[in-house]
Amino acid sequence: MLKNYFKTAIRSLRKNTGFTAINILGLSVGLATCLLIVFYVIDEVGYDRFNKKADRIMRVNFEIKFGGNHSRYAQTMAPLAQVLKTEFPNVETTLRLKGRGGVHVKKGNENIQEDRIVYSDPALFDVFTLPIINGNAATALVEPNSAVITESTAKKYFDQTDVVGKTLVLNDHENYKITGVIKDIPKQSHFNYDFFLSMSTLGESRETTWLSNNFNTYVLLKPGVDYKKFNAQLPPMMRRHINVELQSVVHLTTDEFEKAGNFFKMDVTPLTDIHLYSDKIGELGHNGNIMYIYIFSAIAIFILLIACVNFMNLSTARSSNRAREVGVRKVLGSPRGSLIAQFLAESILVTFVSTLIAVLMAWAFLPLFNQVASKELAITLHSLIWLVPVMIAVSLVIGCLAGFYPAFFLSAFQPVDVLKGKLSTGFKGGMLRSFLVVFQFSISIILIIGTLVIYNQLKYIQNKNLGYDRNQILIVKNTGALGNQAKIFKQEVKQLPGVDDATLTGYLPTADYRNTSALFQDPTLDQKRGILPQVWSVDEDYLRTLNIKVVSGRNFSTQLHTDSSAVIVNETAVRLMGLKSPLNKPIYRPMDSGGKTIKKFNIIGVVKDFHFSSLRDNISPVTLFLEDNYDALSVRTNGKNAPALISAIESKWKSLLPNQHFAYSFMDQDFDATYRTEQRIGKISVIFTSLAIAIACLGLFGLAAYAAEQRTKEIGIRKVLGADVSVIVAMLTKDFIKLVFIAILISSPVAWYFMHQWLQGFAYRVNFQWWIVALAGIGAILIAFLTISFQSIKSALANPVNSLKNE
Incomplete structure (x- = not known):
């Protein structure tokens, strides 16, 4: 009996190759996408679990x-x-x-x-x-x-x-x-x-x-x-x-x-x-974020649901084509249970084939996904041990769930109504199908809005005035290896053509090099007049090289010996100390852990606040001291012939340290690395959103084809009576476009809520703009219209003689 079910299922699927291809392709892409996300999530949640304790x-x-x-x-x-x-x-x-x-x-x-x-x-x-x-x-x-x-x-x-x-x-x-x-x-x-x-x-x-x-x-x-x-x-x-x-x-x-x-x-x-x-100061590596696990897990579930919805939609939509088959089977004595088993067999067969194709697709696209997600995921023998039984179980579960409603819907047809032609057909009247189309496009629009918000925030980060100029700054690393020759190296580099300025310190806005220390406004170290700022050792060229603006006072000067007891603070430090006129005000710094040695510094300048950590965090107080730090040399260039300048700097380096590797980076690249996670999320979101839309469009394409097929004779009569092609196209598309409008109304507030929550993770962020929703909605309508119009125009241009000749 079971063998007969699958034999019949194969014949039915082969008879409707277009329907079968759309279903298999949609499910395969959905399952493959879901599988890639599962690999990603398993990798992320598996950190440190190799430790036995x-x-x-x-x-x-x-x-x-x-x-x-x-x-x-x-x-x-x-x-x-x-x-x-x-x-x-x-x-x-x-x-x-x-x-x-x-x-x-x-x-x-x-x-x-x-x-x-x-x-x-x-x-x-x-x-x-x-x-x-x-x-x-x-x-x-x-x-x-x-x-x-x-x-x-x-x-x-x-x-x-x-x-x-x-x-x-x-x-x-x-x-x-x-x-x-x-x-x-x-x-x-x-x-x-x-x-x-x-x-x-x-x-x-x-x-x-x-x-x-x-x-x-x-x-x-x-x-x-x-x-x-x-x-x-x-x-x-x-x-x-x-x-x-x-x-x-x-x-x-x-x-x-x-x-x-x-x-x-x-x-x-x-x-x-x-x-x-965990995202704290002093982490030993770059950590992930549980929020993105939730987001990707939700996307995987949504895409899988969209694929399953396609199956249910297409199966119920083509019900009229199989109505007479069901009626004849029932007249010949076929019980409803056998019909249900038959349709479930078709569903399971489609999902099983789709699962095999999905695994192959996931394996083929895994290297590309690794490149985008910066992972090293692989399908190994160990992963196959759990993958094979899981995918078999998924095939059965999805097959049964996706085929459950179509099986019971088709098997419930009454033979008398079917054979008399009383069965309601067409797209209208399919309330469940309408609901599922709305569901599909609601998810797609949520993903479109989410992707637009992420990219809008990334663009904001790239273009925001950070309070310093990170462009055209070359950072020569590990200059501490030069020891006392670091200053000589700096002066030689400053003389090179193409160099505007240079500063010698490891305390850079894009570096992880940080130091905090309590500072006080009186020698008694009164906590009520104390702050806990960043304490950075810089040289006299630091502000000029990074183009950090001095809003009051002056920069350090090596010509003034008193500047060894001077300090420059940022605006946040001034605000936290409650100073209205900060210039020449004293600051006391404990020079040991016991507070026995205290040194007095005078504020000689105030700089505009600049971002030295992620835009997720508020700017904190910074104090700059004129002290030696040789960890890195930052060189501001004029941007002309950078390869020649790098070669010249390397030559200077080799003359001082011939056996030491010359390492460098550019400050703008180091800045971008801070937001590499968001950039990866943005790229992955675009890919998954595109796949979700493609799967939804596959289903919409199939529905449009069946809707047009069911109204073939109506279209023929309308054309004979003089209906224009544009009128017929509008008639066939308006029902679908209405559903997309409903999806926009439902999805917009949902997308706003979740993306508003995501943006709260940034202290400096864009506002959720109305045009994002409008753009997503217009995009969804255009995508839906283009998908439907192909079938609509094809049906409207068909010769009415061919559809009416058998009447």
């Missing part, structure tokens, strides 16, 4: 509000780890990581720049699952100047992995003994380092203060410990330890500190939540 690993976060500035850190104080380990019985062990920054590593006569370097406590292998190939995990990071490297790094420098006992030379004078080699860290990790240096190398002097947070601290809880209860125990511990140092520096207890509207907070983030839920 992932459910017990927590990262400790620190939060502070002081002087009107609110900051959230993924970093904590140096002594915290030891305190947690000794004072909390529910803690199994703790671990600290501290980013080292870029160094150059010697390989023969060549120095290679390496940026993925971190200091680590010995407990690294007790907390994270990092399989060690060579060496002893228990002792690998105990001794000072010991290092653990990854397998690929060992091969890069020694062409083998058996390198325990060999020496790595960092920055020409730091010798590190290799004590372990680990397998490469999986891509799905919130940090990816190639070098782990022993924390003991830093020395004990950096492990005492509670008012400085430079360490990423992890806690491994004992089995069965509820991290939420552990979380609740952190604030009193933190208050107890910070209280002593707070009284020493600003002469206040934590209670007094909080009464002034300030606070310290501490909590933990589960390891598996870091990638999607």
